Amino acid sequence: MNILKIDKVAVIGAGSWGSVLANVLVQNGLKVQIWTRESDQVKELNEQHTNRHYLPELKYDQRLVATADLQLAVAGKDVVIIAVPTKAVRDVAGKIDQILQQQTKKPLIVHVSKGLELGTHKRISQVIEEEIPANDCTGIVVLSGPSHAEEVARKDITLITAAAKDLTTAKTVQQLFMNNYFRVYTNDDIIGVELGAAFKNIIALGAGALHGLGYGDDAKAALMTRGLAEISRLGVAMGAKAKTFLGLSGVGDLIVTCTSVHSRNWRAGNQLGKGIPLKEVINNMGMVIEGISTTKAAYELAQQQQIEMPITEAIYDVLYNDRNVKQVIAELMQREGRSE
Structure with a gap:
């Protein structure tokens, strides 16, 4: 695909990340339509140029066009960006493919979701490949890295990775x-x-919990370092390259997600550390906490691959076995000594 031919882009999903990426592309000179199923959100974006539920401080470019019509959003686009929560990807991708089958143009598919499909443990690109066959698109690209929508909205410096x-x-x-x-x-x-x-969302839950419990920087640094070691082990066992976890989408994303109040996974962990029940934490957040389902997926994958992941297991116990946070931390600290 020649970059000069790209003019029209669809962004599917008008949450904080999808909407801010759409705004970036509009300001980069592209014609962008953003889709949401919420008619009130469409009206707000088109008339007020705001998205208050997600990014209340941002005034969107007036050239950004919102629609609740998926057919209108996708038809004739050069690039289709899927920016919905992980649990919605399969359904949305299937509906997109129904539209693509009716046209000759085969767009490039980009996804910006961070998680694994619950139950199957499949990566998002695998889910999309199953729903949008190769003959209906020109390829699938993952856009990921250390990035908070709130900071991109302010035009803070942000570096991420496009992988394909x-x-x-x-x-x-x-x-x-x-x-x-x-x-x-x-x-x-x-x-x-x-x-x-x-x-990295799993480790961010743990980092938030440490903060909620009042632990300092030493504990957080230890969690992030050992957390990176164990998620790298599982990743390599699943076919990833070890050096990728030292890049933007690995340690970079881990750092930003484990240290920022913008991270909903960190905020969720922080509330858990303060003793707030999980159900209440989920209700308080008002947005998807991807790390909760990802913890279950990683725990089950580690069992299948026979990979040791003590931090992930501890967080799983807190989330799914109603274990006390302080108790699982004590057990982690009392594990048999070993080499790095």
Whole structure:
């Protein structure tokens, strides 16, 4: 695909990340339609140029067009960006493919979700491949890395990764998004980029819990370091390259998610550390906490692969076995000594 031919983009999902990426692309000179099933949100974006539930401080570019009509959003686009929660990807991708089957144009598919499909434990690109066959698109690219929508909205400096099996398609996405505050690198390790993006949310829950309990920087640094070691082990066992976990979508995303109040996974963990019940935490958040389901997926994958993941197991126990946070931390600290 020639970058010069790309003009029209659809963004499917008008949450914080999807809407801010749509705004970046509009300001980069592209024609962008953003889809949401919420008619009130469409009206607000088109008339007020705001998205108060997600990014109350941002005034969106007036050239951004919102629609609740998926057919209208997808038809004739050069690039379709899927920006819905992990649990909705399969359903939305299937509906997109029904539209693509009716047209000759085969768009590039980009996804920006961070998680694994519940039950199957499949990566998002695998789910999309099953729902949108290769003959209905020109490729699938993952866009991921250390990025908070709130900071991109302020045009803070942000660096992320575009990953694809074919680097040509990754470079296309790279050029679409690049500007003076948003820089994109390319990577051909789509497995590692997706797994790093998903698994870091588990460790972010733990980092938030440590903060909620009042622990300091030493504990947080230890959690992030040992957390990276164990998610890397599982990632490599699943076909990822070890060095990917040292890049933007690995340690970069881990750092930002484990240290920022913008991270909903960190905020959820912080509430758990303060003793708030999980159900209440979920209700308080008002948005999807991907790390909760990803913890279950990683725990089950680790059992299948026979990979030791003590931190993940501890967080799983807190989330799914109603274990006390302080107790699981004590058990982690009292494990038999070993080498790094």
